[in-house]
Amino acid sequence: MQPKQALLSFDQSPPLSAPLRFFLTAPLFLVLAGLLVAVEGEALFASRWTPAALAATHLLTIGFMLQVMLGALIQILPVLAGANLARPALIAAIVHPGLSLGTLALAVGFLAGSTAWLYGAGLLLAISLLVFIAAAGWAIFRVPSTSPAIRGLKLSLLALAIAGGSGLFMLLALAGGWAVPLPALANLHAGWGLAGWSGILLAAVAYVVVPMFQLTPGYPARPAWWFPVAVVLALVLWSISVLLDADGLARGAQGLLALSGVAFVLQTLKLQSGRRRARADCTFRYWQGGLYASLAALLMLLLDAFLPALSTAPAWPLLFGVLILVGGFLAFIIGMLYKIIPFLLWFNLQHQAAVPGKPVPSMNKLLDDGEMQRQMRTFFAAFALLTAAVFQPDRLALPAGMIFALAGGWLGWNLLQAALRHRRHRLAGTS
Amino acid sequence: MEFPAERTVDARFMEPPQPFVATMEMLDTLQPGEEMLLLLYREPHPLYRVLQQNGHRWQTELQPDGTFAVRITC
Numbered sequence: 001m002q003p004k005q006a007l008l009s010f011d012q013s014p015p016l017s018a019p020l021r022f023f024l025t026a027p028l029f030l031v032l033a034g035l036l037v038a039v040e041g042e043a044l045f046a047s048r049w050t051p052a053a054l055a056a057t058h059l060l061t062i063g064f065m066l067q068v069m070l071g072a073l074i075q076i077l078p079v080l081a082g083a084n085l086a087r088p089a090l091i092a093a094i095v096h097p098g099l100s101l102g103t104l105a106l107a108v109g110f111l112a113g114s115t116a117w118l119y120g121a122g123l124l125l126a127i128s129l130l131v132f133i134a135a136a137g138w139a140i141f142r143v144p145s146t147s148p149a150i151r152g153l154k155l156s157l158l159a160l161a162i163a164g165g166s167g168l169f170m171l172l173a174l175a176g177g178w179a180v181p182l183p184a185l186a187n188l189h190a191g192w193g194l195a196g197w198s199g200i201l202l203a204a205v206a207y208v209v210v211p212m213f214q215l216t217p218g219y220p221a222r223p224a225w226w227f228p229v230a231v232v233l234a235l236v237l238w239s240i241s242v243l244l245d246a247d248g249l250a251r252g253a254q255g256l257l258a259l260s261g262v263a264f265v266l267q268t269l270k271l272q273s274g275r276r277r278a279r280a281d282c283t284f285r286y287w288q289g290g291l292y293a294s295l296a297a298l299l300m301l302l303l304d305a306f307l308p309a310l311s312t313a314p315a316w317p318l319l320f321g322v323l324i325l326v327g328g329f330l331a332f333i334i335g336m337l338y339k340i341i342p343f344l345l346w347f348n349l350q351h352q353a354a355v356p357g358k359p360v361p362s363m364n365k366l367l368d369d370g371e372m373q374r375q376m377r378t379f380f381a382a383f384a385l386l387t388a389a390v391f392q393p394d395r396l397a398l399p400a401g402m403i404f405a406l407a408g409g410w411l412g413w414n415l416l417q418a419a420l421r422h423r424r425h426r427l428a429g430t431s
Numbered sequence: 432m433e434f435p436a437e438r439t440v441d442a443r444f445m446e447p448p449q450p451f452v453a454t455m456e457m458l459d460t461l462q463p464g465e466e467m468l469l470l471l472y473r474e475p476h477p478l479y480r481v482l483q484q485n486g487h488r489w490q491t492e493l494q495p496d497g498t499f500a501v502r503i504t505c
Contacts, residue, residue, distance in 0.1 A: 222495065
């Protein structure tokens, strides 16, 4: 066995620091978003268009979600698709600081209403996205779509280009005072970013990791092939409806989008119920919570397609945002981080940085289950408080923001502890 | 894809790296030209790379229930 095992050298695996730097700094943006909610309080919940709401949303979507997603893709493209990024360390060295500083500048630009900060943010984010999309596109579009996961990765990358491009266009319009229909464009931008990029990417990754990590049956092939296509089709129809000002088409597209999402969520819940792993670990719980919160958000989207009067209530889009972003995507991503990080650190010690004569600590020793459980309970308490704060912001915005910042900081602390344990083990072997 | 049980690794509910290890162990028992079947719920790209390095051929089929059936020739 040994000679063949040794061939599993993962010589094309990127250096550990390439994904890890994204994972370790991303939780800081959760802390910032939580503090912003606490400080701005009731004013932030007045509408989704307040500067504070826009800043908080982008701290979550770019600062946390996009950072983790890009860091994870740098690591797992070879595993998901057999596609290798060229120069992953260099890409990470450009994209990571660009995204981090760009997000901070964007938040300052929104909050201060400063065109200089907005232009600076636009430049940093544009460079980061261009570098990543070019590098990942070069890798992924050269492999054939032999699985639904690969098809999903390709379409999600296209959606990222559209979400990023439309975001940058709006940023320039906002800073330059151009006369463009910002609310309609912002809805499209959010649709391509959340459903197109994040939703399709989540599904593509889920096709592989849900059966692998949660020991469930696999996703049936036909719906798995069609889900990414249905989402892109709905988004294209929606975009056309905005250009043509065709309300009926917009509602049909929104309905198709919502139904596609509901089908994926119900399928995943069904798979989870057939899992072979008896113990419900943190990843499973985070995903379960994320699926139910997403289901609620998608049903809101479906209702809104047929009863558009509902979404004119100011609380409606805010509630939708909290459910889909915090309850849904954040929960999925944190659940994944709690699997990926211990595995990466363990794998690095086992295969790439083995210390002779020193047994490698187990994944559970690198990141303790109890620590994750306590952080998870805090996160879901913050989610519940944020949901309630949509209706009672005067009383609940402050505690919701503080508990959310605590949950984000705790996540960062847990991940940092795991990285430090890994480092101590390595250093013990060299001293 | 019908295959005798003794030449099949059903890795659909195995945790990594068990599917890889079980496949390599079975390949070790085969003579050149003999075939085996690996069943799992994802395309095993890292395994493909090792199979290629070792000079094996393989053919993958995605079945309706989401199983990837990988027929490997030693």
